[in-house]
Amino acid sequence: MNRHDAAGSASPHRVGRDATGGTPRQEYVDAFSDEQYGQPLPVPGPRRGEPEGGASTGASTGSADAQEQAGRDREAGTEPEPGAETGAGAGHRTPEPRPGRRRHRAVRGRAARRGGWGRTVTGTAAAAVAVVMTVVVAGEMHGGVSSANGDAADRRPHLGQQDLSGDDEGARSVPEGEAGEAPEPDPGPTYDELMETRFPLDPDLTGDGELVPVSGSDPAADPDAMTVLRYRVDVEADIGLDPELFAQAVHRTLNDQRSWGNNGERSFARVSSGDHDFVITLASPGTTAEWCDKSGLDIRQTNVSCDSASTERVMINAWRWAQGAETYGDDMHAYRQMLINHEVGHRIGYGHVGCTAEGAPAPVMMQQTKFLTWTNGLTCRPNPWPHPEN
Incomplete structure (x- = not known):
């Protein structure tokens, strides 16, 4: 808002001056105190349009506004009361609402002070999102590459859920009685x-x-x-x-x-x-x-x-x-x-016999170690039993 009233003439006194119109009220001076809002968090770099090493914190913005206000007061012939606290030494008082350009600048100064904290919170949130995405990607890699129809994704466990589908031998329970048992000896050939x-x-x-x-x-x-x-x-x-x-x-x-x-x-x-x-x-x-x-x-x-x-x-x-x-x-x-x-x-009383039919089982009393063909020209098949029919 301009320093002129609606009719365009100079105001008889400035808003925020004391009753004599000479000096600003102490609470308006205190409104621009760095101590009122505390020390802002550092910001990793200059904002767009801001020179390298320029004012990027609430403290620097508040200090610039206070210096500008002091300059305007000197031009108007008004100086702060002797002994009044300004800047970082101001006390913690809650200011009354004050219209005017200085109020606009105070709000802007607070916004600047809060801007560093907001960017810090935003950066922290972004880092947290990056961590979560890293965990999810690691989980995807652990579960295997997803196929086109998403079958591998369906098999992935949810975050915080134990994966019971692995082949970790150490996680398997050993049936009772198996641990420490010696292998059975080889029985050998039958x-x-x-x-x-x-x-x-x-x-x-x-x-x-x-x-x-x-x-x-x-x-x-x-x-x-x-x-x-x-x-x-x-x-x-x-x-x-x-x-x-x-x-x-x-x-x-x-x-x-x-x-x-x-x-x-x-x-x-x-x-x-x-x-x-x-x-x-x-x-x-x-x-x-x-x-x-x-x-x-x-x-x-x-x-x-x-x-x-x-x-x-x-x-x-x-x-x-x-x-x-x-x-x-x-x-x-x-x-x-x-x-x-x-x-x-x-x-037990049996003597040698010969083959009696071609291709028949040889009688067990035939001399099968020596031959299977008898003197009559008939050849029998090997047979170890007296009664192979049984």
């Missing part, structure tokens, strides 16, 4: 796997002749059979073959329904001591030949097994047990079953 395996053995090996009974016993599969034959298993020491495997093979084979049980006619029980009806013996080729010689049987040329009928021993040649025969090829399991059934068949 019986069937061992029975299919060839073992190294010298065909000219002659052991020291020590025949050792295999410990333990196995009951007859049919204890109510008409005849229960008791047998012992001996294995020559230090020939490199498993006595337990051989004993197990003998008992399983003899008590199979396809073997010599003849539907309840007989059954077989294994013992390791005491009374027995015969001894099934696994021995080196040289030792086997010695025991076969005792019954008038020469097996050296063909290196086969025999039933040494004049002794208690049914002899199984360890080289044949380990290596098999050409007639059975790779079917070591079946060949070993045939060896047991053939030699025990001799012990």
